[in-house]
Amino acid sequence: MNVKFFIGGSMAVFLLGFMGKAIAQKIEFNEYDLDNGLHVILHRDNSAPVVAVSVMYHVGSKNEDPARTGFAHFFEHLLFEGSDNIRRGEFMKLVSANGGQNNANTTFDRTYYYEVFPSNQLELGLWLESERMLHPVINETGVSIQREVVKEEKRQRVDNQPYARIINNVFSGVFAGTPYRWQPIGSMDHLNQAKLDEFTGFFKKFYVPNNAVLSISGDIDIEKTIALVKAYFGEIPKGATVSQQVVNVTPITNTIIDTAYDANIQLPAIVGAYQTPGMTSKDARALELLAGVLSNGASSRLNKKMIDEKKEALKVEALSLSLESAGAFIFYAIPNGYISLNTLLEDISSEIKELQEHLISEKDFEKLMNQAENKYVAANARNNDVAENLASAYTFFNRQTNHVNTALEEIRAMTREDIRNAARKYLNDHQRLVLYYLPGR
Amino acid sequence: MVAFLPEAVVAQRVKAGNAIDRTRPPKPGPAPVIEIGDPVIYTLQNGIKVLVVENHKAPKITATYFIDRGPVLEGEKAGVTALMGSMLSEGTTKHSKDEFYAAADQISSEISFSETGGSAVAISRFFDQSFALLAEGLQQPSFLEAAFAKLKSQMITGLKSNEKNVKVVADLVQQAILYGKNTAMGEFPTAQSLGGLNLNDVNEMYRQGITPSRGYLTFVGDITPEKAKELAEKYFAEWKGVSITYPVIPPVDNPSATEIDLVDMPNAVQSEIAVANLISLKPGNPDYFPLLIANNILGGGAEARLFKNLREKHGFTYGAYSEIGAGRNQTSFKARAGVRNEKTDSAVTEILREIQLMRTEKISDEELKNAKALYNGNFALGTENPGTIARYTTDILINNLSKDYYCTYLQKVNAVTADDVLRVSGKYFNYNNMRIIVTGRAEDVLSGLRKLGYAVKQFDRFADPLPGSASVVKE
Numbered sequence: 001m002n003v004k005f006f007i008g009g010s011m012a013v014f015l016l017g018f019m020g021k022a023i024a025q026k027i028e029f030n031e032y033d034l035d036n037g038l039h040v041i042l043h044r045d046n047s048a049p050v051v052a053v054s055v056m057y058h059v060g061s062k063n064e065d066p067a068r069t070g071f072a073h074f075f076e077h078l079l080f081e082g083s084d085n086i087r088r089g090e091f092m093k094l095v096s097a098n099g100g101q102n103n104a105n106t107t108f109d110r111t112y113y114y115e116v117f118p119s120n121q122l123e124l125g126l127w128l129e130s131e132r133m134l135h136p137v138i139n140e141t142g143v144s145i146q147r148e149v150v151k152e153e154k155r156q157r158v159d160n161q162p163y164a165r166i167i168n169n170v171f172s173g174v175f176a177g178t179p180y181r182w183q184p185i186g187s188m189d190h191l192n193q194a195k196l197d198e199f200t201g202f203f204k205k206f207y208v209p210n211n212a213v214l215s216i217s218g219d220i221d222i223e224k225t226i227a228l229v230k231a232y233f234g235e236i237p238k239g240a241t242v243s244q245q246v247v248n249v250t251p252i253t254n255t256i257i258d259t260a261y262d263a264n265i266q267l268p269a270i271v272g273a274y275q276t277p278g279m280t281s282k283d284a285r286a287l288e289l290l291a292g293v294l295s296n297g298a299s300s301r302l303n304k305k306m307i308d309e310k311k312e313a314l315k316v317e318a319l320s321l322s323l324e325s326a327g328a329f330i331f332y333a334i335p336n337g338y339i340s341l342n343t344l345l346e347d348i349s350s351e352i353k354e355l356q357e358h359l360i361s362e363k364d365f366e367k368l369m370n371q372a373e374n375k376y377v378a379a380n381a382r383n384n385d386v387a388e389n390l391a392s393a394y395t396f397f398n399r400q401t402n403h404v405n406t407a408l409e410e411i412r413a414m415t416r417e418d419i420r421n422a423a424r425k426y427l428n429d430h431q432r433l434v435l436y437y438l439p440g441r
Numbered sequence: 442m443v444a445f446l447p448e449a450v451v452a453q454r455v456k457a458g459n460a461i462d463r464t465r466p467p468k469p470g471p472a473p474v475i476e477i478g479d480p481v482i483y484t485l486q487n488g489i490k491v492l493v494v495e496n497h498k499a500p501k502i503t504a505t506y507f508i509d510r511g512p513v514l515e516g517e518k519a520g521v522t523a524l525m526g527s528m529l530s531e532g533t534t535k536h537s538k539d540e541f542y543a544a545a546d547q548i549s550s551e552i553s554f555s556e557t558g559g560s561a562v563a564i565s566r567f568f569d570q571s572f573a574l575l576a577e578g579l580q581q582p583s584f585l586e587a588a589f590a591k592l593k594s595q596m597i598t599g600l601k602s603n604e605k606n607v608k609v610v611a612d613l614v615q616q617a618i619l620y621g622k623n624t625a626m627g628e629f630p631t632a633q634s635l636g637g638l639n640l641n642d643v644n645e646m647y648r649q650g651i652t653p654s655r656g657y658l659t660f661v662g663d664i665t666p667e668k669a670k671e672l673a674e675k676y677f678a679e680w681k682g683v684s685i686t687y688p689v690i691p692p693v694d695n696p697s698a699t700e701i702d703l704v705d706m707p708n709a710v711q712s713e714i715a716v717a718n719l720i721s722l723k724p725g726n727p728d729y730f731p732l733l734i735a736n737n738i739l740g741g742g743a744e745a746r747l748f749k750n751l752r753e754k755h756g757f758t759y760g761a762y763s764e765i766g767a768g769r770n771q772t773s774f775k776a777r778a779g780v781r782n783e784k785t786d787s788a789v790t791e792i793l794r795e796i797q798l799m800r801t802e803k804i805s806d807e808e809l810k811n812a813k814a815l816y817n818g819n820f821a822l823g824t825e826n827p828g829t830i831a832r833y834t835t836d837i838l839i840n841n842l843s844k845d846y847y848c849t850y851l852q853k854v855n856a857v858t859a860d861d862v863l864r865v866s867g868k869y870f871n872y873n874n875m876r877i878i879v880t881g882r883a884e885d886v887l888s889g890l891r892k893l894g895y896a897v898k899q900f901d902r903f904a905d906p907l908p909g910s911a912s913v914v915k916e
Contacts, residue, residue, distance in 0.1 A: 025500065047498055048824040049473030085464050089753060093744040094466055097811035099818015118821040120470035127467050148756025152711070156759045156779045159710045162606050219473075231461050263708045267602040297546035298530070299539065308538060311591045314598050336598050363547070370549035370567070377501050377564055382825050 027380060027404050029390055030222055036238040037210025040229055041390045041401055043217040045383060051218030052383040053125030054114035055133065056391035058213075059206035061186065062108050062179035062245050062325070068194055070186015071202050073106040074150060078199065079113065079207075080104070081142035083131035088142065091128065098124055106184045109324040110395060116384050119219035123228055130232040133209060138200050147191055154185050162264040166332065166437055169260045170273045173433040174328050178247045208239025215391035217383040247325035249275050256433040261441040267314065270341040271332040271435040272348065276426050279322035280397055285411055286422035287320040287329050289368050293360055293419070294318035294331070294351060296371055301351050302331075312339040316348070324396055329426060332437075341436055355423040359416040372411045380404075475821050477847060480834050481666040485678045487653040492834055493669040494661045496827035500565040502662035503828070504572050506558040506579060506677075509655040509839050511688045512625035512770065513556075520630025521638055524592060525646040526556030531588035533581045538588065545574055554578055556650060565663045569672065576676035579651060589640045597632050607706050608779070610902045611713035611880035614704045617904035618878055619717055619773055620693050626771070631903065652682025657838065659831045690770045695719055695874045700896045701789075702876055704904070705883040712785040712881030716792045717775040718871035722767045724840035729767050730853045731861035732869055736765045737812045738862070739799050739870075740776055744811070746795045747776060755791065757784040765869065769840070774869055782882055786889030789877055799866040803859045816854045 031041045064071045082088045095102045100117035113132070115125045158164045168183055175181045214233065216225060252275060277283050294302045295318045306313040316333040333344040360368075380386050386404075393403035400406075461467075481493040513522050530553070532538035545552045550563035550571035559579055563571035603609040613629045620627035658677060660669040695718045722729060740747040740763025751761040761778035776796060780788040823829040833847040879886060883899065891897055899907040 049475065049821050050825045089749065092742075093811065096742060096744045096815045096818075098466075098469065099814050099816075099821065101819070101822065116822055118469075118473055118818050120473055121818075123467040124469065127463070131463070145753060145756050149752055149759060152752075152757070152759040152779070152781060155711045155781055160607050160779070162602070264605045264607075265602065266604045267598065297549075298542035299546040304539065307595075308591070311594070314595055314602065334602065336595055367547045367549070370547065370564075374549040374551075374564055377499055381499065 025377065025380075027386060027390070029401060031394070031401055034209065034230065034234055036234070036236055037208075038233050038236070039213045039394060040226075041213060041215040041387075041394060042220065042222055042225055043386055043390060044220055044222055045217060045386070046219045049119045049219050050116060050383055051119045051122045051125065051216065051220055052114055052116045052387040053122065053129060054112060054215045054384065054387045054391060055129050056213045056215065056388070056395055057111045057113075057207055058109070058211050058242065058244070058395050059111055060107050060109040061182060061184040062247065062323075063206060064179065064182075064186070066179070066182070068190045068198060069182045070150070070184070070188070070191050071194070071199070072111055072206075073184045073186060074146065074191060074199075075203065075207070076104045076106045076111055076113075077146040077150060078138060078142055079132050079136050081146070082137045084135040084137070086128075086131055088137065094124070094128065100125070108180055108184060110392075112388060112391070114384055114387065122216075122218075122220060122225065126228055126232040129214065130236065133207065133212065133233070134236045136203070138196070138203060140196060143196060143199060150185075150191065151188055154188065158185060160264065163262065163269060163437070164264075165260065165262055166269065166271055166435065169258060169435050169437070170271060170328065170330060170433065173256055173258055173435070174252070174273045174275055175249060175326065177250055178326065179245050180247060180323060180326060204239065206242060208242070209233065209236050210238050211242040213391040213394050215387040217387040217390070245325070249326050251275060252431050252433065255430055257436075258433060259436045259438060261438050263439075263441060265437075265439045267334050268341055268439060269332050269334045269437040270344045271330065271437055272345070273433045273435070274329045274426050274431050276320065276322070276327035276329050278325045278327055282410075282418070283422050283425070284320070284322045284327055285414055286418045287327070287426065288322070289372075289411070289414060289419050290355060290423055290427070291318045291320045291329065292368050292371055293355065293364060302333075302348060305351065306333065306344065306347055307336075310347070312336055312347070313344060316344070318348075345434065349429065352423065352427050355420065356427065359420050362416075365416050369412060372408060376408045472817070473821060475824060477824070477830055477833065480830055481669075482834070483670065485653070485673060487678060487680055489653045489656040489658050489673070489677055490838060491670065491673045492657065492659045492831055493664065493666045494659075494827050494831045495665060496661065497663050498827070500663050501562065502565055502568040502660065502664045503560065503562045504568075504575060505560040505659045506575065507657045507659070507835070508558050508650065508652065508685070509657065509687065510557060510650055510685055512690060513650070513688070514625040515628060515634075516623075517634060518638060518642055519628045519634040520596065521642045521646050522556045522650065523630065524596060524635070524638060525643045525650070526554060527592050527596075528584055528588065528643055528647075529554035529559065529578055529582050529651070531585065531592070532583045533577045534583050535577060535581060537583075541574065541578070545571065550574070552578065556646075558651075558656070568664070572672050573676060580680050582647065584640065584644060584647070586640055589643060593635055593638060596630070597635050600630065600632055600635070604902070605706070605708050607709045607711065607713055607880060610704070610706060611715070611878075614880060614900065614902065614904040615715045615717065615775070615878050618702050618876060618900065619719060620771075622904055624693065625688070625690060649683060650685075652685060653677070653680050654682060654685040655687070657835055659835065661828050661831050687769065692721060692771050693719055695871060696876060697874060698896070699871075699873055699875050699877065700898060701890050701893065702878045702898050702900060703883055703887060703890060704878070704880040704900045704902060705907070706880055706902060707882055707884065709782065709880070709882045711779045711781055712788075712879050712886055713777070713779050714785065714788055714792065715775050715777045715878045716789065716796065716875060717773050717878060718875040719771045719773050720765065720869045721771055722765070722869065723769060724767045724836075725842050725846075726767065728865050728868070731857045731865040732765055733816070733854070734809065734812045734857050735799060735804075735862045735866045735870070736763055736774075737815060738804055738808050739763045739795060741812070741815070746798070747778070747792065750791050750795055751778055751780070751788055755784075755787070757781065757788045757791070761792070774871070782885040783889075785879060785881060785886040786893055789879070789890070789893060793872070793877075796870050797872050800863075800870055800872055803863050806859065809857070809859050809862065813855055813857070817851055820851055
């Protein structure tokens with residue numbers, strides 16, 4: 001069952017007849033909008049006394065001003081600083097002192113905040129998230145401390161981390177001219193230059209109920225939760241309509257060859273990247289399957305050939321990154337011993353050509369379908385996973401929350417021809433960026 | 442398992458409509474009742490203990506075989522145990538690696554091996570095949586010369602690839618400096634030790650380590666105890682191997698006076714700091730629970746003192762944490778943080794200050810209450826994962842804990858007093874006889890560290906003392 005309904009100001013709260021035990025793997029949910037535009041998704045699972053309360057804001061690094069990058073991620077930190085009713089430093093303490101866990105993360109397209117509590121603390125989770133949305137404290141103290149923290153985060157995760165800047169180089173090339181060209185961590189200079197009113201302005205623009213999904217999964221009573229959600233979130237004023245960024249990727253028509261250096265590495269890497277469509281496209285599914293053929297499991301084509309047979313690579317991987325409005329198909333390899341990067345590049349390229357010229361076997365196709373099923377079963381293991389997957393489906397799949405349940409069917413509807421055609425359409429040599437990623441400097 | 446939100450509380454607040462009181466955190470409902478089910482346990486004829494946790498929530502089963510072997514002293518053959526573990530993934534006498542992983546990947550089963558056993562995860566309808574492959578990999582590895590040569594070269598290249606990885610080097614040298622480079626806990630592989638290995642070494646390590654002795658076979662997920670028993674009998678009961686005794690490792694002394702051990706990594710932009718000492722805390726020791734609380738308040742997470750001080754107050758770091766462990770052999774207490782080079786000495790000072798505070802001043806009632814609440818909550822959250830019960834039971838069996846150890850876990854946590862915390866902080870967190878291990882760019886951090894007044898010893902990234910780096914003590 002998948003009831004979609006709305007609660008208006010004057011309408012009574014609906015009583016939902018919740019179905020009994022969910023059939024295997026189907027995720028039941030209820031969803032509706034509050035008057036202020038906040039979309040609410042509720043999933044009940046009483047198998048453990050746990051509840052996950054989350055808010056997904058449809059704002060990520062792609063919504064940033066190119067001269068002020070890193071804002072969305074900065075807010076991931078700033079929105080733990082407190083509210084009119086929560087003193088600085090108390091937010092996380094309230095969570096742990098009540099037996100919960102919490103965190104947040106930021107991508108190119110959205111920011112996700114969550115708490116996981118014993119189920120008798122549902123209301124606390126709602127209070128915390130509603131305080132954050134209604135009236136967070138954004139002041140100089142918080143901004144200046146979190147600036148330093150974010151700089152340390154960048155040093156730890158990027159500057160001190162081997163191979164961490166591959167993605168910067170790839171995205172700045174593949175997504176040149178679009179807001180995907182910079183990373184969510186952003187520019188420290190931009191954060192230094194930004195004035196307080198720029199931060200408050202960013203909050204007012206994007207962190208509004210009509211740009212957010214409240215997703216709750218766990219041991220809850222649906223009817224009571226609906227009443228509590230209204231009590232805590234109903235008073236938050238609606239914001240101006242948020243228009244999402246348009247991303248126009250300029251197609252690569254001649255191979256781009258680039259070189260970058262990393263002081264944290266001893267072994268070089270060869271990297272290739274192609275432009276692909278956004279995550280709702282059917283081709284995005286085909287490209288994910290293609291990545292699987294190439295490098296999912298020890299028997300996959302690149303692993304088998306380059307690591308086991310020719311013993312020329314220490315590591316090789318192909319992956320399809322699907323963002324909201326565009327994507328990238330990326331491969332990389334690290335040589336084992338003194339093998340040249342061009343040898344690795346040729347071997348990967350020839351496997352990709354093979355996929356353009358020939359259909360994969362029926363047996364390989366069946367393997368891909370089993371892998372997809374396995375991934376699907378594993379994806380909803382914990383309440384916080386379910387809450388996030390429901391919110392992502394609504395946010396990115398044209399408000400089709402039920403995409404969590406149809407995702408596997410979509411993949412099963414793919415054919416071997418779809419896979420070959422995607423390789424032909426997107427993975428040609430002239431359409432790619434090749435990056436030589438070298439030790440030094 | 443029962444958990445509920447009491448109707449009265451909810452109805453009251455909601456009736457008030459918009460009049461909910463935002464100024465204070467809402468009150469919780471009554472604590473949910475947590476019941477930990479008992480797994481089914483039995484023993485195979487060769488001594489393997491089989492545990493089954495039945496949970497049909499998802500159509501998926503995990504099987505794990507774990508050999509409780511303990512730390513192995515490898516000496517000049519450092520790396521041989523890990524290499525043997527990797528060799529288990531290189532095919533069997535019945536199936537080449539190609540065939541083995543083609544079969545596993547075809548059913549999308551994740552099968553992995555290590556020096557202490559292996560695991561198989563599969564969706565239910567493929568589990569029998571997956572489990573058979575796990576058993577085959579453990580019991581009939583092929584150990585071919587070509588695979589050995591390939592893995593050896595990959596491991597050597599892998600070491601090279603991490604030479605400039607500050608975090609990886611820090612983890613290794615911290616162990617080496619704390620326990621001594623020539624101990625099972627402190628040693629680590631080098632290109633030289635790996636280069637000297639041959640296939641016989643791997644065969645011998647397999648014979649000594651991969652065996653039914655001290656073995657635990659755990660099933661978790663969409664499987665009945667009857668079915669699990671049938672599979673265990675079929676694939677594991679006939680297996681034979683050497684008998685293992687858990688090693689007793691001689692304890693290592695902490696330094697007689699606190700010293701700074703600086704490991705130079707010229708490419709570092711952050712220093713990895715570990716303020717640490719070794720502790721002896723056997724599983725089941727009643728000090729464990731107050732120490733758990735003490736550690737939690739010092740550095741258990743984002744609300745703890747180290748994080749509050751180093752990150753939220755000073756912005757020195759992305760995160761600062763502390764850790765303790767109980768073990769049959771020595772374990773360590775560590776307070777650690779990655780901080781930018783120029784704040785290295787300031788961060789050390791703040792870490793030491795927080796440790797000393799724990800040792801000399803009683804924690805507040807609120808801190809104690811909050812720490813207990815965290816463990817109570819986390820215990821409830823743990824029930825989300827059916828594997829938790831298997832983990833608890835294995836822990837009881839391996840460490841010979843009382844049968845009701847986890848049933849009474851929260852009682853023991855809740856009985857801890859502030860006096861207990863003060864006592865164990867003084868006993869297990871050293872101050873005057875510990876190590877401050879800094880892995881970072883010596884050129885940037887050395888002069889600041891010298892000003893702290895402790896002896897400074899310098900090391901290279903292999904944890905060997907640097908020639909000519911005499912200890913310098915500031916007056």
